[in-house]
Amino acid sequence: MKGQINIEFLASAMLYLIALGAVVTASSAVLPAYSQETQKAELNLESRSTTFKLLTDQGRHSFSGGGTNWERNNTTRDATTSLGITNGEDFHLDRGKINALRTVGENYFNYSQFREVVDVDNQYKFNFTWTPIVHTEESFTKGKPPTSPNIDEPSHPAYPSVDNEVHYGSTTIAGQNYRFLVTARNSIYNATYVSSGWDFSNAVPLGESETLNVYGTEYRITRFQNKDDDRGALLLLGKHLKTFGADTGEASTVIKFNRYAVMEGEPVRIGVWTW
Amino acid sequence: MVEKRKGIGYVLEAIAAVMTLLLFAVGNSPAPPAQDWSTFQEEISANDLGYTLKQTGDLEDFVRDREGGSFQTVTEELSSGRLSVAGTLENIPKDDSNVGFHVLKRQHHETDVDAVSSCEGDLADEVENQSEIISTEKEPPRHETELYFAKTGNDVAEGYDTLYVDNETPCQFSSAEGPFYPGDFFKWGNSTNPDEYEFYQFKNITDTTFTFNNATQVVRLKKTVNRRLNGIETDQSFNTFRLSDEDIQNYDTIVFKQSDALDDIQNEFDSNDNIEKYAEDGSILLLMNLTESDFNSYSFLRATGLKWVDLDHEEAPSGLRLDNSQVGETVQKYLRGMDARASDVSLPTGGNVSSSNAPTIIGDKSIAYGQSGSYKVTQWNVTNFSMEQVDPDAYSSDAPESECYQNSKTGNFTLGEFTFDTGKTVKVLNIKLGDTHDYCSKNVRALKFLENPNLPGKEDLTEKPYLNGERLTVGNKSFVARTYTQSGNNNFDNGEAAEFIFTGEDDIETVNYRESFEGFRGERLARLAYKPRYSDGDRKMIGSVLYWLVGDRSNFGSLESSTTSTYLIGGIDQNTFMPYKYSLRWK
Numbered sequence: 001m002k003g004q005i006n007i008e009f010l011a012s013a014m015l016y017l018i019a020l021g022a023v024v025t026a027s028s029a030v031l032p033a034y035s036q037e038t039q040k041a042e043l044n045l046e047s048r049s050t051t052f053k054l055l056t057d058q059g060r061h062s063f064s065g066g067g068t069n070w071e072r073n074n075t076t077r078d079a080t081t082s083l084g085i086t087n088g089e090d091f092h093l094d095r096g097k098i099n100a101l102r103t104v105g106e107n108y109f110n111y112s113q114f115r116e117v118v119d120v121d122n123q124y125k126f127n128f129t130w131t132p133i134v135h136t137e138e139s140f141t142k143g144k145p146p147t148s149p150n151i152d153e154p155s156h157p158a159y160p161s162v163d164n165e166v167h168y169g170s171t172t173i174a175g176q177n178y179r180f181l182v183t184a185r186n187s188i189y190n191a192t193y194v195s196s197g198w199d200f201s202n203a204v205p206l207g208e209s210e211t212l213n214v215y216g217t218e219y220r221i222t223r224f225q226n227k228d229d230d231r232g233a234l235l236l237l238g239k240h241l242k243t244f245g246a247d248t249g250e251a252s253t254v255i256k257f258n259r260y261a262v263m264e265g266e267p268v269r270i271g272v273w274t275w
Numbered sequence: 276m277v278e279k280r281k282g283i284g285y286v287l288e289a290i291a292a293v294m295t296l297l298l299f300a301v302g303n304s305p306a307p308p309a310q311d312w313s314t315f316q317e318e319i320s321a322n323d324l325g326y327t328l329k330q331t332g333d334l335e336d337f338v339r340d341r342e343g344g345s346f347q348t349v350t351e352e353l354s355s356g357r358l359s360v361a362g363t364l365e366n367i368p369k370d371d372s373n374v375g376f377h378v379l380k381r382q383h384h385e386t387d388v389d390a391v392s393s394c395e396g397d398l399a400d401e402v403e404n405q406s407e408i409i410s411t412e413k414e415p416p417r418h419e420t421e422l423y424f425a426k427t428g429n430d431v432a433e434g435y436d437t438l439y440v441d442n443e444t445p446c447q448f449s450s451a452e453g454p455f456y457p458g459d460f461f462k463w464g465n466s467t468n469p470d471e472y473e474f475y476q477f478k479n480i481t482d483t484t485f486t487f488n489n490a491t492q493v494v495r496l497k498k499t500v501n502r503r504l505n506g507i508e509t510d511q512s513f514n515t516f517r518l519s520d521e522d523i524q525n526y527d528t529i530v531f532k533q534s535d536a537l538d539d540i541q542n543e544f545d546s547n548d549n550i551e552k553y554a555e556d557g558s559i560l561l562l563m564n565l566t567e568s569d570f571n572s573y574s575f576l577r578a579t580g581l582k583w584v585d586l587d588h589e590e591a592p593s594g595l596r597l598d599n600s601q602v603g604e605t606v607q608k609y610l611r612g613m614d615a616r617a618s619d620v621s622l623p624t625g626g627n628v629s630s631s632n633a634p635t636i637i638g639d640k641s642i643a644y645g646q647s648g649s650y651k652v653t654q655w656n657v658t659n660f661s662m663e664q665v666d667p668d669a670y671s672s673d674a675p676e677s678e679c680y681q682n683s684k685t686g687n688f689t690l691g692e693f694t695f696d697t698g699k700t701v702k703v704l705n706i707k708l709g710d711t712h713d714y715c716s717k718n719v720r721a722l723k724f725l726e727n728p729n730l731p732g733k734e735d736l737t738e739k740p741y742l743n744g745e746r747l748t749v750g751n752k753s754f755v756a757r758t759y760t761q762s763g764n765n766n767f768d769n770g771e772a773a774e775f776i777f778t779g780e781d782d783i784e785t786v787n788y789r790e791s792f793e794g795f796r797g798e799r800l801a802r803l804a805y806k807p808r809y810s811d812g813d814r815k816m817i818g819s820v821l822y823w824l825v826g827d828r829s830n831f832g833s834l835e836s837s838t839t840s841t842y843l844i845g846g847i848d849q850n851t852f853m854p855y856k857y858s859l860r861w862k
Contacts, residue, residue, distance in 0.1 A: 008284060015292055044312050048319060091326060131353055133333050137340045223352040227344030229831075234345040236352050257316035258354060260323040262330045269353050 036253065043122055043255045047274040050120055051259050055091050055270075057084025070109070071100030077109045083117050086261075093263040098128055101244040111245055125245030127271035129238055130263060131222070136169035136182045137233040152199040154181065159205075163187065167232035173214050182224065182232050189224040189232040212237065241268070251275035314838050320358060321839045321861040324350060329843055338855050339847055341370050341508050343831020350861075361832030362859040368609065368822035369829045370509050375516045375526035379535050382489035383517050388424060388480070389413045396446030409435065411485065418464035418472050421445075424480050427454070435480040458514070460494050476515045488515040492532065492809070499814040500821060505612035505853045511825065518543050523553050528824050530560040533805050537563070537573045544575040554797030558824035561802040562817070565626035578794025581787055581802065582636050582751070584627040586650040592783040594646025595620045595816070602788055602823060603642050609819035612853050617643070619812030622785055624648075625804025630787040635753040637779030642786040642801065642820065655696075655752060655777035660759075662691030662705050662771050670704060673725055675740050679707035679715035686769030687715070693728070693775065697750040701726040705758060705770045706740065719743070720758035722773055746778065753778045786820060799824050837862045 058068040063079035068088070070080040077100065085101075087094040102108030114124070138146075142164050145151035151168065153159065162183035170179045181193040181200055193203035194212055211218040217239065225234035248254050254275040261268050328334040328349065337346045343364070350360040388409045410423045421441045426434060439453030440461055455461045455477050464472025474494040479486040497513045516523065518539050523529055531540060544550050553559075570576050570583040595617045597607040610616065624645060632640040637650070667680045667688045674680075680688035687707040694700040702725040709715040721740035728736060728749045741747055741756035748754070759772035787802040801820045806813065837860035844856045 012284075012287070019294060040312055044315055048315075091323070091330065133331070133349060135333075135336055135340075135345075137336075137342065223348060225342075225345050225348045227347050230340070230342040230344045233340070233342050234348060236349065255312065255316070258320045258323075258357070260320070260327040260353065262327055265331055267324075267327050267331055267333075267353060269355075 039253055040255065043253065043274045046120060046122055047124075047255060047257075047272055050118060050124070051270070051272055053118075054083065054085050055093075055259065055261050056086065057082060058086050058088055058094070059084035059097065071097045074107060077113070080109065080113065080117050083109075083114065091261040093261050093268055095241075095263060098242055098263075101126075101242060103244055103246070114245070123246045123248075123251070123275050125243065125248065125271075125273040127243050127269075127273075128241040129269045129271070130241050130266060131269055132171060132173060132219070132237045132239075132266040134169055134171045134180050134235050134237065135233065136167040136180055136235060137230065138169060139165050139167045139232065142166050149179075149198045151181075152201050154193045154200045154203050154205075156193070156204055158191070159183070159193075161185070162191070165232065173219065173237075174217065176214065178214070180235065182235055184232060187231070189226055189235075192221060192224075192235055245273070248273055248275055317358065317861060318839045318841075320354060321360075321841050321859070324353060324358070325841050325843050325857075325859065329845060334843065334857070335845065335847055338364060338367065338845075338857075339503075339507050341829070343829070347832050359832070359834060359862050360859055361834040361837070362830070362857055364829045364831070365856040365858065366827055366853070367507055367829070367855050368504065368509050368827050369527075369825050370511065372511045372527040372825040373514065373525060374511050374821065374825075375514050375521070375523060375529045376490070376493045377529060377531045377536055377539065378488045378515050378517060379533065379539070380517075383486075384475075384488070385484050385486050386411060386414055386417075387483060388422075388485050389483075391423065394423065394446040396444075396448070409482070410441075418466075420463055420465050422463070422485065424485070435482070438477050438480070460490050460497070460513075478515075488517075490515050495809070496814055496817060499613075499811065500818040502613065504609060504822070505850055506847045507612075507853075509822065511821070518549075523549060523557070526553075526557055528558045528560060528821065529553070530562060530821075532562045534563045534565060534569055537569060537576065540575050541573050544578075550575070551795040551797075554792065554795055554800075556798075558799035558826075559797075559801075560817075560821060560824055561800070562805045563625065563802060564623075564805050565628050565802075567627075569626075574794070578792060579800055580631055580789050580791070580793040581800075582629045582631040584629050584637060584650060586627065586652060586654050588783070589649045589651040589781065590647060592624050592645030592648025592785070594618070595622060595643050595785050596646045597643050598641045600640040600642070602640075602790075605827075606642050606786075606816075606819045606823050608853050609822045610815060613815045613818060615812055615815040615819075617646070619810075620816045621810050622806070622813050622816060623804045624783055624785050625802070627783070628787050628802060629784060630789060631751070632789065634751075635748060635779055636751045637781070639780050641782075641784045642788050642823075643816075644782040644784055648783045649781040650783060652777050652779060652781045655779075657693050657695055657749075657754070657775040658773070659691035659693055659703075660772040662689040662703075662773060664688065664770070665690045665704075670725070673737075674704055674706055674723060675708065675721065677706060677708045677710070677715075678712055679709045686771075689770035690725075691773065693773075695728045695749045695775075696752070697728055697730055699726070699728045699730075701728045703773065705773050707770065720770070720773075722756050722758060747775070749775070786816070788820075788823075799826075834860055834862050 059070045059080060060066060060068060060082045061070040061076040061079040062081050063076050070076050085093050085097040100109050103111045140146050142162065145153055162185055167182040168180060170177055176196065179195050179198050182189050183191050191205040191207050193200045193205055195203050206212060206221050208221055208223065211220050219237040219239045221235065222238040223236040225231060254273055256271065256273045259270045259272055261270065333349065347360055350358055388411055391408045391410045391412060394408050407426045408423060411421050423439045423441055424435045425437050427437050437454035437456060438461060439448045440463060457477055457479060459477050460474050461477060462472055462474055466472055473489065474491045475487040476490040477487055493513055493515060501510050503509065540550065567583045567585060597603050597617050629637050630641050664686065665688060667674060689705040691703055692700050693703050704723040704725060706721050706723060707715055708719045708721055721742050723740040724737045726737065734748060736747055743756060743758045745756050746753060747756060754775040755778050757774045757776050789800045790798060801824060803817060803820060809817065839861040840859065842856060842858045844854055846854045
């Protein structure tokens, strides 16, 4: 008696099973990668467009005829129809609007409101850091300060042992002028003396990561300029303004990049996390 | 029926087999490369950061004070170390170039120094004992002032290292009187009258000899050039040198003053390749009044490509007008950045010198001309007003065909000699053209060279006839062919007159330049007239030319590779006549 199953059937069935296995294998390799790339694309593109809107718009509220000062009070914040944090000029931030942001809280524009108004699909966190730049390109030889401005050198015991070339400059912080001397040891600029005038007699040296107190607000000395050609010509301060948004937690794909804008004539770094 | 089912089965199996193979292939092929989102993010950050620094005014400060290092520090700190930047600043003169001024032998001095008899004063505090003080006391005092030298043991040099100028009070020195170190410029003299003091450069001091170079003009030029240009720092380092004593390859620009320097240059040019090697990367400024004899005597000068214009002046030159060539506009930009105008400059031409940047001798590209003044260019016209009738049959192979000279019509076929400054006297036919007798009445003529007025290797002008108004080049001069029918009271209907009219500009150059040379490789040279004392406007003009010579691209930072490029343009203090451009590479 002949078998029901012939050799051609067996061969075809084997071919079919092998083909099926190949399809499953290929899909399991390609599909997750494809899915992850799609997610990254979505996160990056949405993050860019969301932050661009924030940095180029003042925002709007609909209370009592509407306006751009959505941050003014609870009523305007609750009536916010579009969110922006500029002062009317693209990439120029309004400190009041940033101050009005808070992740949780009833008297602030909170994260839940953010997600509702901005209508985003993903989670966000923003970190605002104000980074004033102090230019100290002028210099004098230690012991021979200039007469214009009339600089009184520090009396601090550390001062006599610094290198001969001392840089100086000034900047305005919170509406107040501050003067800076920048000193070096072994050709590395690493300390600054700060005063509200050009008399540094009572000033103490501050190094990187130390803080400068201005009317109760602390500014960190973040970096001295020690690259060639213009060592000592600049120092950077840093002041964390605000962290706003959700916690990244255990999210598997988090993208992070920085955007930059201006506030009160100084740069602001905005760290943006999206997941 | 069974055969049909079997046949269909075979087909289905074949299809399944092919599909299986295809699926294997697809399954094993790699997925396409993923999008590099980090580059996308960097581009956003780089553009934001560049724009922000421009808005805060910090970028302008970096340009103004030439702080490429500060730009890098700010970028790294603000990006939390994620971004580094390198780049090029364009359209602004390079700063910190090394400019060397040649001095003649008579401007280089060595004078004896000896131990002092006594020097109780400021210097006594600097040294351990008085034997470490020497001075020029035993020599006749130059400018009624002595110089003192001490070994102060600082790090500048071993041995004697500091110079003090003793004005009025022996061994008492104010801060303006020292200390000066080798390489410094100092004023020798105790008067404020410019005729009673000079500046010198301190070159060297030993136990017995003090070496120094004249530097009064250099110091005055330094003060002008090192002022900010449109608010932008443009510090250049100035030095004096003798060709025999220093390696000029260390300089970015070298300046030769006075035509007396041509002897030194020529000696160097003849004896070694230092000048040629230097010119490949460095630039040269000649502050010299030149004569035709200089061009005949110095092959270096001829090799630069500058030409002597052997013409009288139709009108004497005066004033200064900047050309609208690219280089002329660049120099004008710098002059404006120094708050000066062409009308502030009182430089003479310093000789009939042509930059000769065009193919022919007086071209239309220069830096500056006299505001008024012109060459008598008609002197270079080559004429013959007494051409004579000849038999056309004798020149049948050279002349173009024409009915007009058939049957020996008088005046329609003439011959004359023309002498060009290539040194050749050549025969030229003057032929009336026309294919009908009626057309001949229009008196259309052409000139045909029977011999080439050009030197071998140059264009052969015998190849074609030249119609009235057609251009041609003989040697380094450009001409227009001109035949006459009637001129004033003379009747030139008979082909007596023909002329080659020089077509170059008749403007007289005041500032010459070259961007390539005829006798050696190189990129930049300029010439201005020499004056013993330049006015402030003159120095600004020299400074503007010097800025062009040093170049306008400065690099800062270095990155092995970069992922993003951006550029930023702007003007300091909103001035748009001198825009800067930052071409940036980020990583």
